Amino acid sequence: MTLLLVLVAFLVLLLVGVPIAFAIFIPSLAYFVLSPNTSLASVAPTIVSSIDSFPLVAVPMFLLLGAIAGRTSATEKIFNFAESALGNVRGNLGYVNIGTSLGFSWISGSAISDAAALSKILVPNMVRRGYPRTYSLGITAASSVISPIMPPSIAAVLYAVVSGVSLGGMLLAGIGPALLITAILCMYTWLWARFTKAPIDSESSDGPGRWRTLRAVLPVFGAPVILIGGILGGVFTPTEASAVAVLYLLLLGLIEKKINPRALGSALAETGRTVGSIMLIVAAASLFGRIVTLEDGARLLSEFLLSLTENPLVFLLIVNVLLLVVGMVLEAGAAILLLVPILLPIAAQYGIDPLHFGCIVILNLLIGLLTPPLGLLTYVLSASTNVPIAEVFRSVAVVLIPLIIGLFLVTYIPIISLWIPNL
Template sequence: MTAFLFTSFLGALFIGLPVVVALGGASLLYVWLQGDLPLLVVVHRMVNGIDSFPLLAVPFFIMTGNLMNSAGITDRIFNFAIASIGWAKGGLGHVNVFASVIFAGMSGTAVADAGGLGTIEIKAMRDNKYPDHFAIGITAASSVIGPIIPPSLPLVIYGVMANASIGQLFAAGILPGLLIALVLFLWVAIEARVRGYPRDAHFTWVRLARSTWRALLPLMTPVILIGGMKSGVFTPTEAAIAATAYALLLGLAVYRSLGWNRLVRVSMDTIETTSIVLVIVAGASIFGWLVTTTRISEQMAEAVLSVTENRALVLLLVNLVLLVVGCFMETIAAITILVPVLLPLVTKVGVDPVHFGIIMTLNLVIGLLTPPVGMVLYILARIAERSFEYVTKSVLPFLVPLFVALAIVTYWPSFVLYLPTVLYR
């Protein structure tokens, strides 16, 4: 019956059914064939799966990213990044990464970063005669920072599924996010020296002061969120509401760049995306419950530990599994399915659940840059008006620095857990 549960789920995915139909359908068939439980338990478990206070953060973080994009705030962030670091060799490559670091503190998703900043970044790099493969590759790679630096939508979902502190997960994502930015800065610097990319802006204090003044209020978003959570003014869930209110204030009252028609469109996009996310969480809840009650996760842990109890090897195996899954499955769906399976395994070899949350999220968002399901690749193919194959080839070299960052995050737990320890423990 356990084999039937996974076979029916994978079979449904293979024939092209949506993830939520595969999850719910496989679970429903399992319960029906077992005959021990009423079929209504499937509905109850799905409802209970989304009856969670932390999940209230989902629609608000999604709407915040949409508002920032629609209100023209991304332009202010990009201009500030040019004034700050555009003077370096390969300047717009560095600007690309720096802008993603700033925008990560507002959007929380790689897709919002690629779709919002990507349009501006690729056009600017083309205008300055950068080759398309470099512009596309660095735009894709820098979008990975979005789900790591708080606020992060995947970390909210992981916290709910793993029963882990979302505040600690947010704190744990800050240093790894900055690490990804650092390795990408180094990669751009090497590319710029080898290929002779120019400096794209002369540094002047006047220009920096003007761009800082124009971007000051958007730049305060992560400060408000992290400061509010640390001081106890609001919880991570309430921080999502505060972020949305702040974005609305900027778009409607301060900059007046967000009209009512655009606000309605943003609201509809948010509702659509939120519905997709929550339906996936609901379907994964019953699937995860069956995995737990049938002791599948414990049996898997025992099977792996019977081969090796070496923590480094177990983490290597888990990373390989996550990278492969990330190639074929959307991040949130993968988190909701795999947390009940993999978390018991890694905790048995002494991995902190908060540390594992960062490992899992980073692995899966790297999957957004790999075919066949890499959502960021499809977005950039549309923005750059290039073929999916061309975009994929452009991104492949930039996976190298991301894998370096992943290795450091995986095998240096004290680096990841430093801020959660200081702030929460």
């Protein structure tokens, strides 16, 4: 009953607009003050132990990697290469949109960064060349979901920290689902282009132009080669690889004269603000997790779910529905920190691999970034393109179908997530 009161208080605070970290902190602190079995003396050690984690160092590194990339010409180079390679394909800018997001995902672990950086380039270009604005907004929103699944992934880091699984394994597990979502969105674009008679863009490069854009973009992909290659080759831990990739991209920006002290200071300030908010949520979630442990909440939920079904496939269906609903009202990072410590032990009882379960959780919550009422990605798209939020929501509604198909394939075909970690 006490745990239920904490949850109700959290939801009420969230609904009235209290920032999520404080919406968790306030009822959690009240619990430690009022409960006869606890005291405020246990709060500080709980918070310190939650943020005193070496894998969490990768969070600011991944964020800084994306911030520096956003201040260089990386986005334009990826876009130009994708456009020159696909210039003679019907509906080519749809594929260019998806390909640019895939390329940018290797240097940005955030869907928000992806949407903010790419929508300013992609949506106006697509509309100018005859693509409907609804399709342009929808495919840009859907393709930005690729970024937090593909390493470097902030969501994967948070999942690894709270679940105790290998961070390297969790990062690598995201590659399969990210490539699957990419392929499904390309299939959706092919169907859309075929049935709507989409234009064949005439602004394509010739052979020499394609080689020129390829040569320009190759240095940018040195960062993901260092990151993924270093992890796969055992040269770096994921945290070390993230720092080396940041240094590489910083040197590249300096050589190209795209990074100056002012731009670097702006990137560091942006990273610091985001890291601060994430760490507040991590600290608050650790308190809530302690309450769940004290109140035996995980056992009660486990017994309830096991009473509903002993079939792991049905359990995964229930988890998908739950996470899709949670993703509508809760930011992905906070949801991972709050729910994974409760759901993962239950998933283990059903024999579900923790890396596979991590991919299911992350993909579910990322789809939630596109759904009302929260839908953070839709608000980013609205702000960066000056399109009313209602129109953005309508544009995104259609692309939820291929994303849900991808989610169910990832859920029920574990090898999609596990084939690279199993190597």
